[in-house]
Amino acid sequence: MVLALGAAVIAPAPAARPVAVQRSEAQRIYAKWCSDCHSVPGRPGSMALERKYHGNPSAILEQRTDLNPDYVKLVVRHGISFMPSFRKTEISDAELALVADYLAHPAAGDAKPGKAKAGGK
Ligand code: HEC
Structure with a gap:
């Protein structure tokens, strides 16, 4: 039983998760660690x-469209100016990958909550 549970925990198969789930997870992590x-x-x-x-x-x-994931990861792990660095015990590599991808592709499938605006000018 314990072994089966352990296997389930260490095999989350993140690539199989729907994009929308990854985005909301990224937004949750961002809200916790970055948005202040x-x-x-x-x-x-x-x-x-x-x-x-x-x-x-x-x-x-x-709102940035010029960030790339590697740069975001570098800044988060090392800090920049008075932005602190974040340890893997705070933000795991998997979580950081989600946030970095989210910031690098902020517009992908985005509709600001409650402010969805369809096309047009
Ligand atoms: C305590 C405040 C603080 C927190 C928390 C914080 N940052 Fe920052 N961040 C800063 C400051 C200040 C700068 C600008 C440093 C400078 O002057 O170059 C910055 C810069 C950055 C940059 C560089 C942007 C650029 O154009 O060079 C990135 C990327 C970034 N932050 C991402 C994050 C992410 C992702 C998180 C959450 C994991 C986060 N930050 C949390 C204060 C913070």
Whole structure:
């Protein structure tokens, strides 16, 4: 019994999970660890990035279209300026992969909760 349970826990087969589930999981992790500093203008991360880029690209990480997953992982594991680094005991490699992919492809299938707007201008 214990062995069977263990096998189930270490074999989650993440690639088989639907994209929508991975996105909401990424958003949950992001909300827990990142959005305090990066959610909206006026947060420490947003202010630092506004100072750095002057709005181009956006100071709001979730609005960026120029991030790549490897860069996000590097920054999260090593920290940058006064952004702290995060350990694997805080954010696992699998979780970081989800968040990095989410930030690198923020628009993929995105419809802001409650603000879905279909096409048009
Ligand atoms: C304590 C506040 C804080 C937290 C929490 C935080 N960050 Fe940051 N982050 C910053 C600051 C400040 C900067 C800008 C550093 C600089 O001036 O270059 C930054 C920069 C970044 C950058 C670099 C953007 C660029 O254009 O170079 C990425 C990517 C990033 N953060 C991702 C994350 C992710 C993902 C998380 C959650 C796992 C997170 N941050 C949590 C404060 C934070």
